[in-house]
Amino acid sequence: MAPGRRGRIARRSVLIGAVIAASLLMEISGFLASAPGAHQEVSYATVHAMVPIVFAACAGVAWAIGPTDVPARLMVAFPLLWIPQTFYVVIEDLGWLWPLFRGVDLGWAVLTGILVLVYPRGGLADRTDRWIAGIAIVASVVNFGAVLLLATPSAVPCDCVPNVYQVADLPTVFGLVDVGYRIVGVGLALVIAGRLLVRWVRGSVPARTAAFLMPAALFAWATTLAVQALTYAAAVNTDIVLTTISLFAIASVPVCFVAGIAHVRNMRSRVADLMRITREGADRGLWAESLARTLRDDSVRVYWWDEERGRYADAAGVPIDSAETDPRSGHSILPVSSPTGNPIALIRHDRVLTDNMRLLDGVSSALRLSVDNGRLRSEIERTLEQVRQSRQRIVEAGVEARRRIERDLHDGAQQQLVSVGMRLRVASNQARELGDTALAEEIEETIGVLNQALKELRELAHGIHPSLLSSGGLSLAVPELAGRCTVPIEVDVQAEGRLPELVESTAYFAVAESLANVAKHSHATRGWVRAHVEGDELVLVVRDNGLGGASLDAGSGMLGIADRVDAVGGSLELESPPGAGTTITVRMPLGGALGDA
Template sequence: MSLRHDGEVTITDTRLRVVGPLTLAAAALVANLLAMSLLRAAAPYLELRDLLSMPVTGLAYGAAAGFLASGVRPTKVWALLTVSLGLAAPALSLGLAQDSWSWVALGSLGSFVVPAVGWICLSTLRGAEPGAEERRLILAAATVTSLIAVIRTATLDPAAFGWCQCVDNPLAVTGDADIYLAIEPWLTVGHLAAVAMVLLAVAVGAWHRPGRRAVHEYVLVTGSAVAIGGWVFADGALLAGAPTLTADPVVAAGLVAVLGVHVTGSVRRRPSRAHVADLLLAARERSTPGRLRELVARAVGDPSATVYWWDPSTQTYVDHLGRESDADVANALESHVLEVESEQRPIARVVTERVLVRDAGILQPVAEALRLSRENERLQAELAESLLQVRESRSRIVRASDDARRRIERDLHDGAQQLLISTGAKLNLATTRVDATRDPELAETLADASDELGRALEELRALARGITPTALVHGSLPDALEDLALRCPVPSRLHVEGGGKVNPEVAATAYFVVAECLVNVAKHAQASSAWVRVVLGDPLRVAVRDDGAGGADFKRGSGLRGLIDRVAAQGGSLDVVTSTGGTTVSATFPNGST
C-alpha cells in the first residue's frame, strides 16, 4: 500500500494546481450560459424545462469544480469540468447550427460525459483515485469516445446531406450521406461499448469497495447509471436526426445526484485528511497511546473512537487506559471496526460509535499510522534492549578480565615470588657459611646469584603491579593513588576530598585511569608538575591535571582509549580537556555500595 496520493497530501505548487482548474471552471460556466442563450434564440419553440436542464446541470458541475479547486487542498476536478463542458456542447452545437461551421465538432464533445461521469463515480466510491482495473476500463472508454467524436466530425455534414437548414461542416471529408449512414451503426456500437465499459468499471469499483454499503453510495451508483444510460438514449435520438430532448431531465437528475454525493464526500473528507497528516506525524514521533487515540478519533471523524492495541503477551486488545476490547467489539457492527494488521499479525483495532467513513484516503493512512507507531515502539525497545545487553556484556568482560588479573597476581604472590624469596633466604644462609677468604670464587658466585635473584624479584614486582593495582590489595584507593603519585617521575601531588567506601571495581578502574594518566604525563606532557584529585563519594571522581604542553588525544592510540571501555563498563564517563597550558583528564563513576 502506498501512502502517496498523487500530490494531494503535499502543499507545494498548490497555486499552480488551482489556477488551471479555476480558469477552466470559469470557461465552463461561460460556455453553459452561452449555450443556454444560443439555444433559446435558435429554438424558441422548445419548452423551457427541456431547454435549460442540461446547461443548468453543466453550470452546477462547473461551479462545483471551481468550488472544489479553490478549496484548501486542490482536488482533481478535471472530470467535473469535462462533464460540464460536455453538457454545454450539444446545446451550444444546436444553438450554433445555423451560424457556425464548428457546431458539429462541438456537439461531438458531448460524448465525453460518459467516461467522465464514470470517473467521478469511482473516485467518490474509493475516496481516492479509481483502482487500476477500473482506470483501464475508463481510459478505454474515453479512447473509444474520442475516436467516435473524430469520425463523426469527419463524416457528418447535415447541411450537405440536406437534413437541415444549417451551416456546412467544413471538417467533413465527404458530403455523401450514404457513407455516414453506413458508418453510423458502428458508431452506435462503439458508443454502447464505451458505455458498457464505464458501467462495468463502476460496478467493479462498487464491488471492490470494502465494508457495508451506505445509502449515498447506492444513490451514487444509481445516479451514474441513469445519467449514462439517459445520455446514450438522448445522444442516440439526436444522432438519429430526431433532436428530441425529452430524456434530458432524467439525465440531469442522475448527473445532479452524482455531483451531490461527490461534493459532499469531498467536503467531509477534507478536514479529516489534515488530521490524518497530524496522526502520521504523531505516530512517527512516538506519541502516547492516549494522544494517538485522540488523533485517530479526529481523523475518522468520530470523537468517541477508541484504539485498542494488540498485546501479544496476553493475546488481547487493550486500549490506552488498559481496558480490554472484547465486550466493545462483540457489540460493534463490522462497519464500526477497523482492523489493523501487519503481515497477518494483529496490531490494533479502531472501534467507533458512528459508522466508519469508508474512505481509503483516510482509513489506509490511519491504519498505516498505527502500524508505524507500533513498529517504532518495537524498534526502540529492541534498541534499548540490545544496548543494555552490550553494556552488560562489556561489564562482564571487564569483570572477568579483572578476576583473571587478580588470580594471576595472587598466583605470582603465592607461587613464584615466595619461592624466589625463600631461595634468597637459602642463598643468604649459604653465604654466611662460606669463608670468603678461603673460597672467594664460591662467595662471588653466591653474591651474583643473590643479585640476579634480586633483579628477578624486582621484575616480578613490576609485573604484578602492571597486572593489577597491588596497592589496592592492602590499601585504600587514596593510599594506592598516593603510591602512584610517588612513583611518577614528574612531581605529583594527591588531593583527597570526601570519604566513605569505594566499590572495589570502581576503585580498580579509578586506579587504572590515574595510573595511565600519570604514565602519559611522564611520557608525553613535558610537564613540571601534576596534580591528582580524588573526590570520594557517589559519584566518585578522579582527575589528573598537568602543566605540560597539552595535545593529549584520545584518538591517537593513547592508552586512555583502552580505558574507555573499562570506564564505560562501570557506567562512568571519561573527559579530556587539553590546551597549551596542560591537560586535565577526569573520570566520574557511579559508586553504588556493593
C-alpha cells in the same frame, strides 16, 4: 522525477490547455459574432468564461492529489460541454452541427452532479448514488434524442438553419421533454445537495471534515438552478444577478472538491506526526489518544490482542464488546496484523473514514511500525543490558585474576627468591670466614642480580594488582602511584571510606594509564589528580599543563581507559585543546550491582 511521470504531466498539461483553449474559443467567437445589441455584459461574459477555466485548473490539481483519475476526467470534460448561448450564432448555418451542441449543452450539469457524487473517494459510494447517476445519464440520453429528432431552430437563440436530423414537427412534445429534463436535473441536484447537507449536519466530526464545504457550494448552485429552471419554463428572462450567483456557485464545486481532498491528504500527512509521537513504542493509552487527535475522531477506540486470553481488549484491559462491531452502530472496524498474519489490534473508527482507505492504510502501517519499534527497542535494551553485565563480569574476572596472580607472585615466587637471597648471604659470609674472598665476591654479585630480579618482580606484581589498593583503597594507592610518575603530581583524594572494589580498581588503572600518558607524551611540568564522590558517583579528574591535542583515537591506552569505564556503567570525557593541556574526567556509579561487586 521519473521519465514516465514527466510524460504523464506533460500530456495532461497539453490536454488541459487544449480544453481551455476550446472553451475560450467558443466564448470569444460567440461574443464577437453576436449583434451589438445582443451582446452580453462584458462582466458576465468574463465570469461565464472563467467557470470552465476553474474546472480545468482544478482538474490538474485533482490529477496530482486525487484518490482516482475519475474526478479529474470529469473536470477536464466540463469545459467542452460549457457551451455559451452566444456560440449558436457562430454555427447557426450548420444544420448538422447545432443540434448536436444543443443536445449536450446541459451535459456540464450532469458532470457536475456526478463529480459531487464521487466526492471524496473518487467513485460512487452506494446504490443510491448509482441510481442518481443512472437517472441523470438516462435523462440526458433521452433529451439528446429529443433534440436531435424534434428540435427546430426556435429551440436556440439564433437564426439557425433547419435541423437536418428532425423527423417530426412536435413542438409540444419537445417542449415537455425539454422542460422535464431541466426539472429532473434540478430535482437530482437538490436531492444530491440535500443528502450531503443532511449527512454533514448529522455526521460526526470526521464526516464533517471530509464533507468540508461541498454541501454549501452544491446547495447554492442547486437553488439558483431551480430558480432558473422555473423561469425557463415560464418563459421569463432570468435576472442577471441570480445568473451570476449561479456561475460562482458552479465554479465553487471543483474548488471545494480539491480543497476537500487536499484536506484529507493533509490528514494522511499527520500520520507522520503519529509515528513521531509513538516512535518510542506503542504505549497503548498514548496511542489511542494520539490516533483520535490525528483522525479528529473522538469515537476512536483501540483494542489490543491479548494472546494469553485470546481476545481483544483496550488499554485498561476491558475486552471488546460485541456492540462495538455491530455495523449498525455507525462505526467500522479496522483490523491490524503483523506481516506474518499475527493479530495486533482492532481500531474502531467513524464509518466515514472508510472513504479514505489511504489514511487508514497509513494508520495501520503506523501502528504496525510502532509495535515493531517497541518490540525491537525492548529487545535491544535487553541485549545491551546483557552485554553490559557480561562486560562487567569480564572486568570482575580480570580483577580477580590479577589479584590471584599478584598473591601467587607475592606468596610464591617472591618468597622463594627472598629465601634464596638469604641463603646466598649466609654462603657469602661463610666464604669470607674461610678466607675464600673470590667466592664471596662472586656470591655478592649473584645476590645483586637476585635483588634486581626481585625488584622487577615486585614492580610487575604491583602493576598487575597493587596490594596497597587492596589494603588501603584509593586514598593510599593513588598518592603512591603519583609518587612514581616522572612529572610532579598533586593528589587530592576525598573518597571517604572504601568504595566498591570494582570501582576502585577501575579508577586506579585509569589514573595509572593517564599518568603514564602524562609522563610519555604530554611534555607537562605539572599534573593534578582529584577523586571525590558526588552523590552516587565517583568523579575522577586527571589534568596536566602539557601540549594538549590528545584524542581517544590516538592510541590504545585511552581506548583501554574508555573501555574499562564503560564496562562499569561509567562515562569518560576528554578535553585536550592544542597548547592548553589535557583533562580527563571519569564518572562511575557507586550504587546497584556495582556496589555489590
